[in-house]
Amino acid sequence: MTNELRDRTVLVTGASAGIGRATAAQLASMGARVLLASRSRERGEAARASIAERVPGASTELLLADLASQDGVRSLAAQVLTATDRLDVLINNAGVFTRGYQATPDGLETQFAVNHLAPFLLTNLLRERLAESAPARVITVSSEAHKRGRIDFDDLQGKERYNGLKAYAQSKLANLLFNRELARRLGGTGVTSNALHPGVVATGLLFDSFRPLKLLRPLLRTPEQAARTTICLAAAPALERLTGLYFIDCEPARPSVAARDDAAARRLWQISAELTGIDGRG
Numbered sequence: 207m208t209n210e211l212r213d214r215t216v217l218v219t220g221a222s223a224g225i226g227r228a229t230a231a232q233l234a235s236m237g238a239r240v241l242l243a244s245r246s247r248e249r250g251e252a253a254r255a256s257i258a259e260r261v262p263g264a265s266t267e268l269l270l271a272d273l274a275s276q277d278g279v280r281s282l283a284a285q286v287l288t289a290t291d292r293l294d295v296l297i298n299n300a301g302v303f304t305r306g307y308q309a310t311p312d313g314l315e316t317q318f319a320v321n322h323l324a325p326f327l328l329t330n331l332l333r334e335r336l337a338e339s340a341p342a343r344v345i346t347v348s349s350e351a352h353k354r355g356r357i358d359f360d361d362l363q364g365k366e367r368y369n370g371l372k373a374y375a376q377s378k379l380a381n382l383l384f385n386r387e388l389a390r391r392l393g394g395t396g397v398t399s400n401a402l403h404p405g406v407v408a409t410g411l412l413f414d415s416f417r418p419l420k421l422l423r424p425l426l427r428t429p430e431q432a433a434r435t436t437i438c439l440a441a442a443p444a445l446e447r448l449t450g451l452y453f454i455d456c457e458p459a460r461p462s463v464a465a466r467d468d469a470a471a472r473r474l475w476q477i478s479a480e481l482t483g484i485d486g487r488g
């Protein structure tokens with residue numbers, strides 16, 4: 207175990223599987239105290255056990271919450287605030303792809319809710335604790351799929367005509383607009399916000415919906431390889447002051463024109479604040 211992140215507390219959402227689990231393991235191996243957020247006790251405990259096996263002395267705790275519901279996000283934030291006086295890094299990693307339209311308990315479209323609104327609400331609920339822990343970092347796992355995305359402000363929930371791929375791309379574009387606006391709002395607080403693309407990765411997110419892609423597994427990244435950019439953003443001293451950027455392979459990358467639209471970022475922030483009931487002015 208290296209000690210680069212000793213005394214740092216990191217929250218990883220979607221830590222039960224895929225890139226999130228690999229990220230949590232690497233953070234633990236660097237000495238961080240890692241809070242693993244999972245919606246399933248069974249899968250969360252399995253992730254903890256596999257980390258303990260690989261990283262003797264790992265400091266991990268399991269927090270349970272289904273991020274599809276806003277009550278679930280609020281419960282996760284409350285658990286974090288109880289569990290820790292400091293939060294150095296928040297990693298918004300949990301994500302989902304659904305081919306067909308699925309509604310959340312709040313009546314919202316699932317990919318928009320889990321991939322965008324959950325990080326939006328969670329980050330806002332933890333913002334004060336992050337600021338108290340400054341220098342602190344918020345990291346949001348987006349995707350190059352954002353380049354096929356468009357924010358359909360007239361039909362954000364895809365109720366008119368649903369297309370799973372379009373909704374996924376929209377949610378990943380929303381991640382980047384959120385990242386941009388958050389960085390602006392966090393200016394001067396010592397808390398940075400950056401987003402990333404992890405590569406095309408052999409995980410359930412891809413294989414559960416596109417089975418034939420399993421044949422390409424040897425060409426895809428492993429979750430451990432994919433976690434690298436998240437780890438850079440969480441730990442690299444050189445990145446401490448960079449904010450509002452999008453990274454691929456630990457390097458700043460240029461997102462789409464739509465992802466650099468400040469007016470759209472502000473508009474999406476306001477709508478997201480209304481949908482989650484938080485004060486959108488801060």
Ligand SMILES: NC(=O)c1ccc[n+]([C@@H]2O[C@H](COP(=O)([O-])OP(=O)(O)OC[C@H]3O[C@@H](n4cnc5c(N)ncnc54)[C@H](OP(=O)(O)O)[C@@H]3O)[C@@H](O)[C@H]2O)c1
Binds near residue numbers: 320
């Ligand atoms: N795989 C790729 O090629 C790729 C490419 C670009 C970006 N990404 C992004 O990378 C991130 C991680 O994806 P992955 O590939 O590692 O997928 P994954 O293996 O399917 O893992 C997704 C994680 O998110 C959790 N999650 C999903 N819905 C949730 C909910 N309602 N509440 C709480 N947790 C929930 C899952 O929990 P369960 O174990 O309970 O399902 C799992 O831990 C996502 O944001 C994804 O968009 C992936």
